[in-house]
Amino acid sequence: MTKPTHSACEIAADVTTGRTSAVETAKAALARIEAAKALNAVVTIDAARSLADAAAVDDRRRAGETMPLAGVPIVVKDNIWVGGWRIAQGSRLFADFIAPRDAIAIERLRKAGAVVVGIGATSEFASKGVTTSPLFGPTRHPLDPELTPGGSSGGPAAAVAAGLVPLAIGTDAGGSSRRPPAHVGVAGFKPSYGAIPYGPGFAEPFFGLSVIAPIAADVADIALAFEAMAGVDPRDPDSAGIVQEAKDITSLRIAFSPRLGLDVAVDDVVANGLASAIARLSAAGLRITQRDPVWPAGATEDAIMPLQHAGLAALYGDAFRKDPTVFDPDIAKQIERGLSWSGTDVAGALLASAAIAHAFAAFFSDTDLLLAPTVPCVAWPFTQLGPDMIGGRPASPRGHAVFTPFVNHARLPAISIPCGRDANGLPFGLQIIARRGQDATLLRAARQIEAQLQA
Structure with a gap:
């Protein structure tokens, strides 16, 4: 497959100066995604929407607007709302769900000039360490199709490692955007809780743990994305200011x-x-x-895992009781376990x-x-x-x-x-x-x- 020759920082500079256009950049990313279908890193594509968004970025640039992520193509994990796109959480329960609006982080990335070119695969409800789901199947490792990139942000990490896009956005509630990048050879950043506003979006089973997490080939691109997304927003009561001074x-x-x-x-x-x-x-x-x-x-992961199981049971226990076969069997076991935990547990x-x-x-x-x-x-x-x-x-x-x-x-x-x-x-x-x-x-x-x- 053909890999991009530019980082997010370089693409933004090229689009800003007119050396290339957001539309040309989006077309190239879409072609790479199409050529890499077997990887199953990107599970939803809307080329017409992406190209229209890219054209709007070009119009904004010609009008004199400065955008730090001008024309940068991004893949967004399948549990983060992107307005107008199917966001399914890798679950048959949400196979036809269309996000009604952007999550705050995506809204900020779009304002900064980024262009969503696809939705990256996740395990069902982002709740296991292998990126397979009953809706989309397994995501493959870019270096060996018989291996996993890990999970749950395996799709976004694989998309960056395979060179489909320079930047992807995942989530991290227990390592989901650090372990997959480690397994495929890229960088993944879990910010302080609250540094990037979370939602609007799906209810989270992880009880105040999950964060929006940028993934890129290098730290410079991660920092660029973080700066665009970070900062307090009144729509997220957990969003918080962070110390901005960077010590040497x-x-x-x-x-x-x-x-x-x-x-x-x-x-x-x-x-x-x-x-x-x-x-x-x-x-x-x-x-x-x-x-x-x-x-x-x-202090072990077993001691804290009831929070994940109980969270999944609270959100999806009723659907599980009606038809447990609709779920990934591994997730069904977690929900069943969650239904058995006591309040004391x-x-x-x-x-x-x-x-x-x-x-x-x-x-x-x-x-x-x-x-x-x-x-x-x-x-x-x-x-x-x-x-x-x-x-x-x-x-x-x-x-x-x-x-x-x-x-x-x-x-x-x-x-x-x-x-x-x-x-x-x-x-x-x-x-x-x-x-x-x-x-x-x-x-x-x-x-x-x-x-x-x-x-």
């Missing part, structure tokens, strides 16, 4: 935790790749101390979530950045919920997801950037985590770390 990385206190303080398995190739990256960063002059967060007793999960947040707060009281793995393994077959083995040990279906969910429960910003590859060329990522509200500092540091690792 040389002034930051940086820690490295090879397993995030958890007793979990990591493949040797990932552990060695992370250690090598840390050595390179240290040699470049960064002061990095190895230090683990200290978690409360019983859910309260216990909320308490565990709060304890994790307090543990992270204590860690960041004297630390500015935490470096850790994004994933403990590389991609696995799309027919499985997770790899059979990680680090030489039998792996649970969520063993691949151990390093990301706690960040959501602490509502911190985190980014995954490419860090290395295994002998077969399959990527993995370095996760960089910061204190809540320090999104600008995190992005600046990520750009500097990215440059060092690519040098």
